[in-house]
Amino acid sequence: MSVTTPLGFRASGATAGLKPSGNPDVALVVNDGPSFTAAAVFTDNRCKANPVLWSEQVCKDGQVRAVALNSGGANCYTGPEGFQTTHASAEHTAQQLTASAVPGAATAAIDVAICSTGLIGELLDRDKLLTGLTEAVAKLSDDGGQAAATAIMTTDTRAKQAKHAGAGWSIGGMAKGAGMLAPSLATMLVVITTDAALDPVAADLALRAATSATFDRLDSDGCMSTNDTVLLMASGASGVTPTHEEFTAGLTAVCHDLGQQLIGDAEGAEHDIAIEVVHAATQQDALDAARAIARNNLFKCAVFGKDANWGRILAAVGTTRAAFDPATLDVAFNGVWVCRDGGIGESRDLVDLSRRQVEVTVDLKAGQESATIWTNDLTHAYVHENSAYST
Amino acid sequence: MSVTTPLGFRASGATAGLKPSGNPDVALVVNDGPSFTAAAVFTDNRCKANPVLWSEQVCKDGQVRAVALNSGGANCYTGPEGFQTTHASAEHTAQQLTASAVPGAATAAIDVAICSTGLIGELLDRDKLLTGLTEAVAKLSDDGGQAAATAIMTTDTRAKQAKHAGAGWSIGGMAKGAGMLAPSLATMLVVITTDAALDPVAADLALRAATSATFDRLDSDGCMSTNDTVLLMASGASGVTPTHEEFTAGLTAVCHDLGQQLIGDAEGAEHDIAIEVVHAATQQDALDAARAIARNNLFKCAVFGKDANWGRILAAVGTTRAAFDPATLDVAFNGVWVCRDGGIGESRDLVDLSRRQVEVTVDLKAGQESATIWTNDLTHAYVHENSAYST
Structure with a gap:
């Protein structure tokens, strides 16, 4: 081992x-x-x-x-x-x-x-x-x-x-x-x-x-x-x-x-988040969309707060050039499709974000490619560890 | 008014x-x-x-x-x-x-x-x-x-x-x-x-x-x-x-x-940071380098901790395609050139980050263009406000 x-x-x-x-x-x-x-x-x-x-x-x-x-x-x-x-x-x-x-x-x-x-x-x-x-x-x-x-x-x-x-x-x-x-x-x-x-x-x-x-x-x-x-x-x-x-x-x-x-084991993280983008036109589109979400501080703070805030996911995907129609995007947290067709889907109250593992799925409905990016949430502890690092 | x-x-x-x-x-x-x-x-x-x-x-x-x-x-x-x-x-x-x-x-x-x-x-x-x-x-x-x-x-x-x-x-x-x-x-x-x-x-x-x-x-x-x-x-x-x-x-x-x-008045911020990139080959280079720094969470946490962590600035600039030589980069916090020629410059103890206003200057030594991006630090309060926002 x-x-x-x-x-x-x-x-x-x-x-x-x-x-x-x-x-x-x-x-x-x-x-x-x-x-x-x-x-x-x-x-x-x-x-x-x-x-x-x-x-x-x-x-x-x-x-x-x-x-x-x-x-x-x-x-x-x-x-x-x-x-x-x-x-x-x-x-x-x-x-x-x-x-x-x-x-x-x-x-x-x-x-x-x-x-x-x-x-x-x-x-x-x-x-x-x-x-x-x-x-x-x-x-x-x-x-x-x-x-x-x-x-x-x-x-x-x-x-x-x-x-x-x-x-x-x-x-x-x-x-x-x-x-x-x-x-x-x-x-x-x-x-x-x-x-x-x-x-x-x-x-x-x-x-x-x-x-x-x-x-x-x-x-x-x-x-x-x-x-x-x-x-x-x-x-x-x-x-x-x-x-x-x-x-x-x-x-x-x-x-x-x-x-x-x-x-x-990432510094200060409380959640490990797998962001899977499915039905992308290209592998690169899937990666670009997933990475835009992974880097969105507002999304990362929301997960820390156990909030299935799908609006921040759409706002992140909307910054990319990936092929998709904003009016048909679907988003799921842990299998609950809280966003359907770019609007309100199932109740976000159905989502349980108390576990460390979180799965976010975004359906671009633009093709057959998919990809996953792994990230963490943004927490008080992350800010603390990285502001105190050299002192 | x-x-x-x-x-x-x-x-x-x-x-x-x-x-x-x-x-x-x-x-x-x-x-x-x-x-x-x-x-x-x-x-x-x-x-x-x-x-x-x-x-x-x-x-x-x-x-x-x-x-x-x-x-x-x-x-x-x-x-x-x-x-x-x-x-x-x-x-x-x-x-x-x-x-x-x-x-x-x-x-x-x-x-x-x-x-x-x-x-x-x-x-x-x-x-x-x-x-x-x-x-x-x-x-x-x-x-x-x-x-x-x-x-x-x-x-x-x-x-x-x-x-x-x-x-x-x-x-x-x-x-x-x-x-x-x-x-x-x-x-x-x-x-x-x-x-x-x-x-x-x-x-x-x-x-x-x-x-x-x-x-x-x-x-x-x-x-x-x-x-x-x-x-x-x-x-x-x-x-x-x-x-x-x-x-x-x-x-x-x-x-x-x-x-x-x-x-x-940005949510939870304790510092307003002006990042000026000078002597860039192009205006776009200056903006790209400044924006890469502005989006670097480790840098933003360091400023929250009043730490003139210039290494994180170089690491951020190094992700861009701007014209520069890593071995000649200079970086200043509030006018103190803590990084000279890509290495250790003046003592970072000379930098006082207790005031809300922070000026970061990066000298790319690659041309005559310059640009400024304004950002904030990344704080406990930012994480708190944005994790509790919808609850």
Whole structure:
């Protein structure tokens, strides 16, 4: 049930002292091969953190030996000095791994991906980080997945892990993220391991297919992060090469599981909201309409107040260019069609929004496509956590 | 200082009983001529309220005799029955005005614009509304502007009015709006009167120029309304025709004044934030970057917490396609440049965010254009008001 579930991986968690709480804050996941295939997706944000700028280069050749992650600081918007810290982390991890490995199994810095999470706009303490990485290398073990998943937590209230068992191969994953969950990408730190034997092209295709249907459709608060990374590493240690369909399905299941754990632990949220738009003319129309609703603060406040306020849904859909006729829109909360043909439908008193899970369905009556975006409500606690975050 | 400041207008407020509070809820503004020139801008939302669908038709010929407004119900997403209520309001107002006028000065329903505000998705009580309109016609007076401005309030805490004095002509205006203030248009109910002598083309040109630089740049909470209307009526009673530049400048000043009153009274807000983007390659780039910041919930929460969190500003700007280099961005809060060249600048401890007014400046270093978007912070009170709104 972790990144060390598949064969060929070791992991660890360590405490570098980057967090004021003194909780573990450095994680390491190492691929022991025989294959070092990797694929990654990164945030679409043009203002990227230093570890993203570094890891984009590391992943370009489809080969990654290890990934070092830290919480307690995002190393974002920290300029050349911050980039040097990222680079030093990779160098140091590579040296330590090479020193502890059998002769001939050297790891180069350019094969070590780096991920960081925490406050942005503040320098990381480089000395503490490197000391923590030394400890992380020393602690590596083939059941260290849980420790790694714990060390990457920030405002997460629980470690997030998932797995998938194939026929003779498996996938394991861990994730962190409890805010800034938004669109068009990764939007969190995720490391996924597999012992399937994959080439880099197959890994990349599968990862893009899986993330586009899962992480890309999470939109907790509309805010796109600066550090988001989803990294897939494949050791080939099972000796099995699943079909593209088999592997993509398993990977998508793991990504979906982790994504739902992220939404379920979003900062201050009291409701997890699945917004499904059906009978859209195109997939993009369905996504656009669903995302417009997911980003509407008035709608999100209404759900917090357990109010099936369908008018705010129509007002949100009305801002899109999706094909629909305002006079024929239907909207349901948890299966109760409170809006029919753009007007008053069943009584909203029939809707029970006391449970955490909320399903909103919007029928555009314009075609055969559908899509779902997952979001959260907007609560007092969200405002509180995000106004007090850096103090 | 009201819609009855210019010559040729009467106005009134009345109580139809549409509001549970029993406060005034019907307003009427009548143009007594000699000219009946009008221009209007409406919400861009594709899901429009019934009064907007009606008033779009009324304003098409550039002639409006009167506008009847009600609070206590938006008559939005109320289907054919709701549209009939709007139509009946115009018919009834026209009949009452004709009956009370000198012989020969008949008003037709198609010259009566209708505006409604309040909850959406609920039917208005037609009988109460018509009775209130009868009272409003009876109460019309040439100093009724204040009463009209008071009757259109919903969650507004104060009536909003403005004026401009030209050389022998004047402009008066009133507005309501305290939430759902967003982009691309009107986004509130605004009635502006002038005794300048204007033809419909001149009125339309001036109104579009004025609103594009003012109301279109308010983005309190990113939520586009369904009922937004800005209506300009010109009586020509002064006999003066100002130049296009003179009139547009005066109209823009009135719109700016009303817009700032709206931002200053936004639901639950504790800060009014002016986001100015400078040295943009294009005006659109400046607007896109400023609007991305204005809609970033994490940024808005930070300002509520009096935290000059410039990292969230960079993360927001990074989601746009504006021309800029992430490594050279500068950001200031109230003149303190806390971010220099995409990294740490002056200490954020130098920034005092205790005052209601906050100025954020972002220097894209990509050209010579600039633009400002006005927004509010995201507070506990905003969440509370908008989650409890319909209960």
